Amino acid sequence: MIKVSLIGSGNVAHHLIEAFSKAANVELVQVMARHPENISHLLSPNQIISDYSQLLEADLYIIAVSDAAVSEVSQQLPFKNKLVAHTSGSLAMDALADNNRKAVFYPLQTFSKTKSVDFKMIPIGLESANATDFKVVEQVAKSISDQVFTINSVQRKALHVAAVFMNNFTNHLYQIGADICKEHQLSFEILKPLIRETTEKIMVLSPAEAQTGPAKRNDQQTIDSHLALLKDANQKAIYTLLTQSIQNHE
Amino acid sequence: MIKVSLIGSGNVAHHLIEAFSKAANVELVQVMARHPENISHLLSPNQIISDYSQLLEADLYIIAVSDAAVSEVSQQLPFKNKLVAHTSGSLAMDALADNNRKAVFYPLQTFSKTKSVDFKMIPIGLESANATDFKVVEQVAKSISDQVFTINSVQRKALHVAAVFMNNFTNHLYQIGADICKEHQLSFEILKPLIRETTEKIMVLSPAEAQTGPAKRNDQQTIDSHLALLKDANQKAIYTLLTQSIQNHE
Numbered sequence: 144m145i146k147v148s149l150i151g152s153g154n155v156a157h158h159l160i161e162a163f164s165k166a167a168n169v170e171l172v173q174v175m176a177r178h179p180e181n182i183s184h185l186l187s188p189n190q191i192i193s194d195y196s197q198l199l200e201a202d203l204y205i206i207a208v209s210d211a212a213v214s215e216v217s218q219q220l221p222f223k224n225k226l227v228a229h230t231s232g233s234l235a236m237d238a239l240a241d242n243n244r245k246a247v248f249y250p251l252q253t254f255s256k257t258k259s260v261d262f263k264m265i266p267i268g269l270e271s272a273n274a275t276d277f278k279v280v281e282q283v284a285k286s287i288s289d290q291v292f293t294i295n296s297v298q299r300k301a302l303h304v305a306a307v308f309m310n311n312f313t314n315h316l317y318q319i320g321a322d323i324c325k326e327h328q329l330s331f332e333i334l335k336p337l338i339r340e341t342t343e344k345i346m347v348l349s350p351a352e353a354q355t356g357p358a359k360r361n362d363q364q365t366i367d368s369h370l371a372l373l374k375d376a377n378q379k380a381i382y383t384l385l386t387q388s389i390q391n392h393e
Numbered sequence: 394m395i396k397v398s399l400i401g402s403g404n405v406a407h408h409l410i411e412a413f414s415k416a417a418n419v420e421l422v423q424v425m426a427r428h429p430e431n432i433s434h435l436l437s438p439n440q441i442i443s444d445y446s447q448l449l450e451a452d453l454y455i456i457a458v459s460d461a462a463v464s465e466v467s468q469q470l471p472f473k474n475k476l477v478a479h480t481s482g483s484l485a486m487d488a489l490a491d492n493n494r495k496a497v498f499y500p501l502q503t504f505s506k507t508k509s510v511d512f513k514m515i516p517i518g519l520e521s522a523n524a525t526d527f528k529v530v531e532q533v534a535k536s537i538s539d540q541v542f543t544i545n546s547v548q549r550k551a552l553h554v555a556a557v558f559m560n561n562f563t564n565h566l567y568q569i570g571a572d573i574c575k576e577h578q579l580s581f582e583i584l585k586p587l588i589r590e591t592t593e594k595i596m597v598l599s600p601a602e603a604q605t606g607p608a609k610r611n612d613q614q615t616i617d618s619h620l621a622l623l624k625d626a627n628q629k630a631i632y633t634l635l636t637q638s639i640q641n642h643e
Binding site (some may be wrong): 379 | 404421454459460461483502503504507508516524543544550552555556557558562564565566567568570573574575576578579583584585586588589590591592593595596598599600603608609610612614615618624627630632634635
């Protein structure tokens, strides 16, 4: 059994706790949380601590806190030469303090506390400062996911940026679609099959093959009529910029 | 049996031919195509015509051609007082010529010839100039789809604009994600579980509930580091505009 302890009680920590609790080869020793009430329903009380001095021996300490707090948390750890990983998509491995052995354990997914996920399907990108430690993070990652891969800090940041486009920004386009529906007394439900098909297409076609619509067809008449319908300046600006981007894409 | 004839051989016509060929209550009488070779594998030769004068009697003529051609095609029809529908999301019903009875038969979906679709799941928005004709288009629509609804021309255009945001623009964000992956020697496959989860979330959460990421968190440090990684001016512009739009959204 590999012993793992977690620091954090946010979305990522929440889903990692659930995944490790089910994993056969991992013992979740402790979770350190500034807000224990967030995770008290997931663990037994003796597993939850709120002070660094209470941290017990573990093979891997995973820091799952906001990017801004990672560096400081890593400096607060009251031990040396142990294996410490962060879970951030954007931070370099070197954001971790130098007194412990460094690694990154990056689950590429969008986590909301109110929606459970199948961790087996979540890609986990790994990085470590030395090969022996890589074996440890790899074994932990493989205990909860079927999609484990190696990635360096620059690639990881690029992947995170791509993920922002493909999840955060895509969801915001859903928001705009919902806003337009509401304005015109239409149910957002009508658009759900289209959302599903958009996703299904990208599983089997390249983005270039899957691209359709007035921008792709250079159908200026439809583009103009859409811009005339949109009253919101921000929606107009997004429509115009993305239309141009599709038209200029090689 | 309701007799239906189609004019057109593009993506929408292609998928309607497949759907009507399987429908129990509809007889697909003829398809008129400028490019018969596009659809010759879907129909028997005697069903395919290339001249308006060959059009036989039908209960409904569906014009599935590009928006720019709808009006002219409707004017070329060599008969009067028959029921004629177009399939456009953007065009008003009145784009059809006045010499026939007007209707709209709008399947809300993204069609690519290389990807088959389950028409039962595709919402079809209907409009007609009179109630008797509505019964006809409704019966035809229900023979191929389980999601048939009434929608007026303004609502339909709004729905089409929403669909552009949620399909065309979303797919372009996938394209940008793929471009970023390629630039950094990353497989696009890594992002597919994230795409799936983004879709799954929107089936059970509202767009506002599903929104995550640095823009939503007002995490300016991550936003700056992402903008520093992006070299392409167009990608930077899209990142900036969509980040602001998320931050300003109420």
